[in-house]
Amino acid sequence: MDAIKTEVYDIIEVAIHAAVAAGELVISEVPTIPFSPTKTPEHGDIATPIALGLAKQARMAPRKIAEIIVTHINLDAHPTIRQIDIAGAGFINIHLSDNWLYDTLQAIATMRETYGTCNKGEGKQLQIEFVSANPTGPLNIVSGRAAAVGDTLVNLLNAIGYNAIREFYVNDAGGQVERLGESIDVRYRQVLGEDGLEIPDDGYHGEYIREFAQTIVETEGDTHLQLKTDERIALFRDKGIAHILGQQKASLERFGVNFDVWSSEKAIRESGKPEEIIELFRDKAYLYEAEGATWFRMTDFGDDKDCVVVRSNGEYTYFVPDAAYHRDKFDRGFTTVIDLLGPDHQGHISHLKNFVQAMGLPDDWLEVFIIQQVNLVDAGxxxxxxxxxxxxxxxxxxxxxxxxxxxxxxxxxxxARYFFLMRANNTHLDFNMELAITHASENPVFYIQYAHARCCSIFEQGDEQGITPKPIEVVSLKRLTEPMEHELIRKLAEFPSAVLLSAEAREAHRIVHYLYELAGIFHPYYNQHRVLDPADMEKTDARLILIQSVQRVLKNGLTLLGISAPTSM
Known part of the structure; x- marks a missing residue:
């Protein structure tokens, strides 16, 4: 479809220039020619409102402009176009010849699992950091949404030619992990019978802390009571991080998400890079001393206030290792990095981008997106x-x-993955459990998977009847004459564009919607039209090619989402 649009674009552009040369249109320049989808096949395959866009410049009614443009298009010289209509105030509706429909099926048959891919990214190195939950507790469903989105975005970006990787940044240093150690210490001593202990308000109260402390007692006894308090807390901190991080990795693996790189905040802090960042900022006069602390001139970058980067006790605030971590990403050769942050990090975006700018990195190098809150909705x-x-x-x-x-x-x-992906990242998501556990077509993911399974069942029935698909080269695709068949092929032709646009916009939900729409065209076709007809094998052969194509695109799309394409349900 993209190639067709390019061809039609050139045809219309040449027609406009011809109209200008003939003195029928008076304009100073030809703007970009936009295209829009048509509402129904009766309105054509693609449409352009270019006449409306030229009206002010040409000082002429849009419909009159459209009529002039169309008179300069010779359909005999352009077999791609079957018919041109002018609709409404001046929309130019393009009806394409059927050959491009058959070319779409040929492309799917040839490219198979690579249909929908391209090389737009030209192998450029790209990194997406997502989830990056603190190693202080099990992953919650907000992290689950981030995992589904991040994993799918990597799939999409790789599909359009980037070399994208998944990265998890482990926040294994700082105050939150110290409080983890303190919380485990309290529970450990409680399990051993010590009374009068309370976890600090800013500690971690979950039952998982008590269970872990119980495990330590069962395996290692009371030997840790001999340690000094700070030594014991440090020990429990490290044990807790290792234990919880192991659980998080297992949860992600179960969810079908496998990270390529696990980075450590502790390692960043110990690398000396935070000190390098501080010296860089100091050399550029972005730092000053006040109230015993070191401040960064955030106001130099348009913020309303400066921020502390080194506390009066000499400890870095989280800004410094974050800046050092992003410098490390740049040094590793990534041409673009994408951070997917949780809903409580909205205020962190401008600070992070200011630090990236202060380090002298390209303005468009860092992209940051918020993965909004997930609300679990029960049956009531x-x-x-x-x-x-x-x-x-x-x-x-x-x-x-x-x-x-x-x-x-x-x-x-x-x-779970489908429901996490079905809404735009920056919108709140209500996870409807009642719908999610519905094992019927009302469940949108099953609606799509049923479509794939139905395709598979057609081939199983064909095998039972001794009917197998023929190579597309020997099949008469012109037997696909039903309007629903053409509608299906048009939708299949949109898949490469859907993948490209979804990847470039960083919006995984577009593929979800595309697949649902494709299934919505296929199911009525399946119910209304007989595919296997021994009395008309020429039509059967053509329809089997169509079903193969639908099956392939459904599978390719589901694979991008990390969702299975079952052969039966």
Whole structure:
């Protein structure tokens, strides 16, 4: 379809220049020619409102401009176009010849699993950092949404030719992990019978802390009581990080997300890079001393106030290792980095971009997107409140367990990923559990998977009848004459553009919507038209090619989303 649009673009542009040369249009320049989808096949395959865009410059009614443009298009010289109509105030509707439909099926048959891919990225190195949850507790469902989005974006970017990697930044240093050690220490001593102990308000109260402390006692006894308090807390901090990080990795692997790189904040801090960043900022006069601390001149970059980067006790605020970590990304050769942050990091975006600018990195090098809150909605339509510190939160594993109890383990991950991906990243998501556990076509992910399974069932039935698909080269595709067949092929032709636009916009939900729309065209076709007809094998052969194409695009799209394409349901 992109190639067709390019060809039609050139045809219309030449027609406009011809009209200008003939003195029929008086304009100073030809603007970019836009295209828009048509509402129904009766309105053509593609449309352009270029006449409306030229009206002010030409001082002429848009419909009159459209009529002039069309008179300069010789359809005999352009077999790609079958018919041109002018609609409404001046839309030019293009009806394409059927040959491009057949070319679409040929492209799918030839490219197979690579249909939908391109080389727009030219192998450029690109990194997406996502999830990066603190190693202080199990992954919750907000992290699950970030995992689904980040993993899919990497798939999409690789599909359009980038060399994209997945990276998880482990926040294994700083105050939050110190409080983790303190919380484990309290629970450890409580398990051993010590009374009068309370976890600090800013500590971690979840049952998982008590369970881990119990495990330490069962395996290592009370030997750690002999240590000094600060030594014991440091020991429990390191043990806790290792234990929880291991759980997080297992949860992500279960969810189908495997990171290429795990980076460590502790390693960044110990590398000397934070000191290099401070010296760089000092050399550029971005720092000053006040109130015993070192401040960064954030106001130099348009912010309303400066920020502390080194506290009065000599400790870095989290800004410094963050800046050093991003410098490390740049030094590793990434031409673009994308950070997917949680909903509580909105205020961090401008600070981070200011630091990147202060380090002298390209303005467009860093992209930051917020993955908004997920609200779990129960069967009664009530939202479930979650909080990590209080321990009242739904973990990603618990969600998958609950789904698996109804739809099975395989489909539980599919359902979770689909529901996390079905809305734009920057919008709040209500995860409807009642719909998610519905094992029927009302469940949108099953609606798409049923379409793929139905394609597979047609070939199984064909095998039973001794009917197998023929090579596309020997099949008469002109037997595909039904309007629904042409509608299906038009939708299949949109897939490469859908992948490209989704990747470039960093919007994974576009593929979700595309697949749902494709399934919405296929299911009525399946119900209304007989594919296997021994009495008309020429039509059967053509329809089997169409079904193969639908099956392939559904599978390619589901694979990008990290969702399975079952052969039966």
């Amino acid at each position: 339509g009530k939202r479930v409140d979650m909080s990590k510190r209080s321990g009242h939160f739904l973990t990603l594993d618990a969600l998958i367990d609950e789904l698996a109890a109804t739809v099975g383990e395989q489909f539980a991950v599919d359902v």
